[in-house]
Amino acid sequence: MIRLKHVSKDYGGDRPALTDISVNIAKGEFVFLVGPSGSGKSTFIRLLLREILPTQGDIYISGQDIKALRSWKIPFLRRNIGCVFQDFKLLPNKTAFGNVAFALEVIGRSRYMIKKQVPEVLRLVGLEDKLDSYPGELSGGEQQRVSIARAFVNRPPLLLADEPTGNLDPATSLGVMTLFNRINRSGTTILIATHDREMVDSMRKRVIALENGNVVRDQLRGVYGYED
Amino acid sequence: MKINAVYYSKEALTNFRKNWVLSMGAVTAVALCLIVIGAIMFIAYMGNQFINKVESQIEIEIFLKDNAPYGQIEALQNQIVNWSAVKKVNYVSKENALKKFKIDFKDNPEVLQNLQGNPLPSSFRVWLKNPRTVEATVKRIKRLSIIDQVVADKNNDIKYGSQYVSKLFVITRGVSIAAGGIVLLLIFVSLVLITNTIRLAIFARRKEIGIxxxxxxxxxxxxxxxxxxGVIEGALGGAIAILILGIIYRATIKSIMGGKWLVFMRIPLDQGAFMVMLLVLLLSGILIGAIGSAIALRRFLKV
Structure with a gap:
């Protein structure tokens, strides 16, 4: 699903954000990307979204060399990658339904499809009774569920999350993680960048640990493993 | 695609409404720009019509000696009338020349009273197919061997109105260069204002764009x-310009007609040409809007 070959990214600071990273993630895996702030987690995610290009090395998603992708094809890459962020990135003037529908509208899905799929995915994340609520009327956990619904409504084969529980309390975080787990079981590959120790330790999934731009550990059924 | 067109227009109108002060500023700039362009186009058109009119009236007059032998006069006419550049050659006899003179000066009886006998010469009037060949034709007439036998002084008795026209050409060229400069400046200002409006619209929606x-x-x-x-703003500016120009046109042309001087100049006011001008203005507005927003998109919307 994802293959990084000797990838480095240098923003021009005193040291590269990522140095010679080689990682393979198979289809259907659930992977945590852990590490302290500034270890290169966000750079990793942004490279996969092709928001930035690697300074060196190659990145393949579903066998496709995304470095060679023409700029007009990038949107089509992103349609196959769901994305969740710490700050939810919801539009405050749209309801939960509207926010999820927006993702389908802008890729040209028909009204019929939107009316059918949006309530379905909101039911999946447990918000079937909040369709008409605005983000301001929802709790943090509910907002993050809306954003997960938006990321998943198009049934992408890959879901990326950058600190999805960063703004949530532990109990709510657990609910969100359970949701990711459920989505993963439907066959979607999931990569979560986080420094939520408890979460990682309780899930016992594959853990890739970054430190100063290097992969320091890559273990199946791993734990967070740092002492903060 | 049909849904998309509706979506695009709706989004564009929402942007316009949210930022209407600035948008109206851009629209006003486009309108002003196009009003000036329209006025200049109109003046240029009239000027051109005027020049054409003057040119078509250009004729060469060959004043003949009173004692020129009739056979030579006829020979001259037969030669000139066969040239390809010449449309028509008319002979004006001494009597006809006097008649015309009397008609022209019927309001000035003192001039006619001082007239003794018939001092007016007979003449040929030569009309050309293309007025621009006038100088060449005059030279050719002067080179004819027969000319000295029918014309007293070939440098003074062959007259044409070319000097007048070439002066007009110089003036109109100067005016159009100056007008072109003003138009370029106004187009630049319009583009800057449209670009700025779109830039702010992009900025206002950066969150949505990110998602x-x-x-x-x-x-x-x-x-x-x-x-x-951008296109809507440009088109709106064009429409306002057309409206205002239409009002000005109606008001001024009426008063000019009242003053009769346009009638005197006999410049044809072609409705069709006027419509084409308005269409050009509208399209220019749309083009300015499209280019202005394209610049903003290139500079401020990295996709």
């Missing part, structure tokens, strides 16, 4: 509403 990129909206899907907005 659109994230979920894979195509580049054109993101761009087109802003392009539409």
């Amino acid at each position: 659109m990129k994230l979920v894979g909206a195509s580049n054109w899907f993101i761009r087109v509403p802003f392009l539409f907005e």
Whole structure:
């Protein structure tokens, strides 16, 4: 699903954000990307979204060399990658339904499809009774569920999350993680960048640990493993 | 695609409403720009018509000696009338020349009273197919061997109105260069204002744009509403310019007609040409809007 070959990214600071990273993630895996702030987690995610290009090395998603992708094809890459962020990135003037529908509208899905799929995915994340609520009327956990619904409504084969529980309390975080787990079981590959120790330790999934731009550990059924 | 067109227009109109003060500023600039362009086009058109009119009236007059032998006069006419540049050659006899003179000066009886006998010479009037060949034709007439036998002084008795026309050409050229400069400046100002409006619209929607990129909206899907907005502003500016020019046209042309001087100049006011001018203005407005927003998109919307 994802293959990084000797990838480095240098923003021009005193040291590269990522140095010679080689990682393979198979289809259907659930992977945590852990590490302290500034270890290169966000750079990793942004490279996969092709928001930035690697300074060196190659990145393949579903066998496709995304470095060679023409700029007009990038949107089509992103349609196959769901994305969740710490700050939810919801539009405050749209309801939960509207926010999820927006993702389908802008890729040209028909009204019929939107009316059918949006309530379905909101039911999946447990918000079937909040369709008409605005983000301001929802709790943090509910907002993050809306954003997960938006990321998943198009049934992408890959879901990326950058600190999805960063703004949530532990109990709510657990609910969100359970949701990711459920989505993963439907066959979607999931990569979560986080420094939520408890979460990682309780899930016992594959853990890739970054430190100063290097992969320091890559273990199946791993734990967070740092002492903060 | 049909849904998209509706979506694009709706988004564009929403942007326009949210930022209407600035948008109206851009519209006003486009309108002003186009009013000036329209006025200049109109004046240029009239000037051109005027020149054409003057040119078509250009004729060469060959004044003949009173004692020129009739056979030579006829020979001259037969030669000139066969030239390809010449449309028509008319003979004006001494008597006809006097008649015309009396008609022209019927309001000045003192001039006619001082007239003794018939001092007016007979003449040929030569009309040309293309007025621009006038100088060449005059030279050719002067080179004819027969000319000295029918004309007393070939340098003074062969007359044409060319000097007048070439002066007009110089003036209109100067005016159009100056007008072109003003138009370029106004187009530049309009472009800057449109670009700025679209830039602010992009800025106001940067969050939505970010999400659109994230979920894979195509580049054109993101761009087109802003392009539409620019086009709408340009078209609106064009429409306002047309309206105002129409009002000015009606008001001034009426008063000019009242003053009769346009009638005197006999410049044809071609409705068709006027319509084409208005269409050109509207299209120019749309073009300015499209280019202005395209500049903003290139500079401020990285997709």
